Amino acid sequence: MSDEAVQKPASTQKPFSTPEMVALEAELAVTRAQLASTVDELAARLDPRAQAGRAVDSGRRMWQDATSGDASPEDRTKALKVLGGAVAGVAVVLALIVAASRRG
Template sequence: MSDESKPKDAPKPFTTPEMEALEAELALTRAQLASNVDELVARLDPRAQAGRAVESGRQLWSDAKNSDADPAARKKAFAVLGGAAAGAAALLALIVAGRRKG
């Protein structure tokens, strides 16, 4: 609809300062909600999650290899990588044991 279709002498809608304040608050709330939804969509994107996981793995590997890394980060890297290696070894042992029984 264009403004041309409205009569020139149409009365303006009744508003009060409280109504205008509520409308402004509603507009702000809508903008914040839209921002939150956009952020959630970005966080839940599978490609973005995969990228963060790869970067986290690279950082762990770098911390484990670099002797100049923060001692706490290096200790965490060794714990995570050691746990992953132990989990892979346990899975391999279960597969081998299952094939021997079958």
């Protein structure tokens, strides 16, 4: 037998590829990187600690807008409406609790 008739192991053979295949592989690599970036961003946005931190910051900003004279009139009005609504909601819940406790 000659050396040409003996096949090389599969691991040493070069895989068949065309320029189109190389371009598709490059496009897949870019798509994978974009997908990984998107998943990382979604994970960061949905993190409960990060959401709680943003809610606290928003509440502080809202309180500061309502109590500070430095806020714009639109921001101050919005903050007062939101805080007034929150206070009214708490008052309604408390009234319902008191009414339910008197019946029972």
